[in-house]
Every structure is written in C-alpha cells, then in structure tokens.
Amino acid sequence: DQQVKQNSPSLSVQEGRISILNCDYTNSMFDYFLWYKKYPAEGPTFLISISSIKDKNEDGRFTVFLNKSAKHLSLHIVPSQPGDSAVYFCAATLGNQFYFGTGTSLTVIP
C-alpha cells in the first residue's frame, strides 16, 4: 500500500524554466514532508522539508508547497539548471518511519 505517491515517473524542463514535481499522500497523520535528490549510484541526499503545520518553505531556488486539504505537496525549482537533473523522491514521516514515493526523474535540458 503506497501511502506516498509520485505519479509522474519523469519530467523534462528547459534550463532556466521552472520545474514542478508533485507528490500525493493518503495519511493525514504525517507530520513532516521531505524532498530528496538522488544521482545514479549514490544514496539520496536531503533537499528541503516542511512541517505539516506549514504550507510553504523556501530555500534558495527550491520551494516546497503543502496543501493539506488536497493531501498534496510540490517542489518548485526555479530557475532549473542542468545539474538539477536527478531523481527526486518525496517522503513523509510518521513517528519513526519514513515513507517514500517512487521518485520522479527530472531532466533539465541545456
């Protein structure tokens, strides 16, 4: 039972434009949401997080939006850069556990 879903397996964006990665979840009890970035043959690295009591968190080019009523979060990257090309996982926490989505592969075209 996939509690965190990323329905777009891949996304291509022109350099300089905005990348929007989406994530849906089913459990309203999740307390934190996180985004991780993963390059091939490496482990995921933390990107940005948001508490369930907030609706927006910004860090440089990265902004995460949380819509609790829709059980939806998104990651905006602007402007997108070729080095952003990677697989992005969203994750949600409940107590000690992390629940990960299946990932979206982002390709930023120079």
Added chain:
Amino acid sequence: NAGVMQNPRHLVRRRGQEARLRCSPMKGHSHVYWYRQLPEEGLKFMVYLQKENIIDESGMPKERFSAEFPKEGPSILRIQQVVRGDSAAYFCASSPVLAPGQETQYFGPGTRLLVL
C-alpha cells in the same frame, strides 16, 4: 550523504547463500535505518535501530531477514537463503536524533545485491 559508509557496494550471491550488508553511520549518529529499493520502485522502510536495540522492524520480512546494530561496529543487515526477489539496492541512513522531522537522515551510497 558523505560520511555514511556501506559495504560492499555490490554483492553477488547465488540462491540459497547468505548476504551480509554493512553500514557505518556518520560519526555521532546512533540511529540507523535500512531501506530497500526494488527496480522501478521507491525506497521501502525495513528497520530502524538504535545501538543494541531494534526500535521498529515493521518493514522487515518475517523470515530470512535480520538486522543488528551492536554497541561496537557497523550495523548489519543479514539475508539468509537469498532468493532472486531479494535482488535490490539496499540503503542505510543514519540520524543523530530519535524523532525524525526537520532533521533528516543521511544516506549511504547503497549496496546493490544481485542474486543469481
């Protein structure tokens, strides 16, 4: 993810053999998580350990899989009598705090297990 070490990076086993995956957390981290990533799937939580304690193993298959995090040395994920379906990437992550949240986990590079 610098600092979390996993070895081996690649492991090939024949069906029925044992696989031992090691994870050394970042210095100062006393909490370790193990995840499995099957092809075309996301990371699936397996087990959460503190030194000498299994805190949550609800994601671990009931048979053949075990994990430990001794007082000294790395955390070990052990898979006995491996089957082809165990072929996956196994990631370890460590954390300095008990309750995850805005603090995050730091991932190792993973061990890619191939069962022939």
